[in-house]
Amino acid sequence: CLAFGFECDDGWFSLLDEALQAMTDLNIPIQIDQVKEKFGGLRIYYHDGDERVDSIIKIAEEKASKTCERCGLPGEIKKIKNWYTCICPKCEKKHLKEDK
Numbered sequence: 532c533l534a535f536g537f538e539c540d541d542g543w544f545s546l547l548d549e550a551l552q553a554m555t556d557l558n559i560p561i562q563i564d565q566v567k568e569k570f571g572g573l574r575i576y577y578h579d580g581d582e583r584v585d586s587i588i589k590i591a592e593e594k595a596s597k598t599c600e601r602c603g604l605p606g607e608i609k610k611i612k613n614w615y616t617c618i619c620p621k622c623e624k625k626h627l628k629e630d631k
Contacts, residue, residue: 538567542603543595546573550591557583571608571615572596601626 537547547566554561561584565576573595575588599606599619606619611626618626 536566538565539573540568540600542598542600542606543568543573545603546591546594546598550575550587553587554580554584559584568600568616571600571617 539547551563557580559580561577561580563575563577565574567574573592575591577584577588596608596617597605598617599622600617601622602619604619604621606617606622608615608617609623611618611623
């Protein structure tokens with residue numbers, strides 16, 4: 532049960548799929564409570580699990596910090612209009628154009 536659901540854009544879905552599959556493969560009980568973007572980075576909140584789950588989540592968070600949250604291409608964390616996001620140059624240009 533995800534009380535808050537997934538609160539991130541499509542660009543991170545493949546990273547999440549990979550991480551969740553790796554956790555499933557551990558065959559141990561894990562409860563994912565929330566998945567979201569915070570300060571441009573991926574956050575996965577959970578309980579149960581062990582240090583292997585911590586490692587899987589750390590890897591996913593590191594990958595997300597270099598992956599555009601919108602499209603999945605390589606990106607970097609930038610502050611745009613007082614909001615941190617991990618974004619690629621193409622999506623940043625599109626985002627700034629949409630705001631005009």
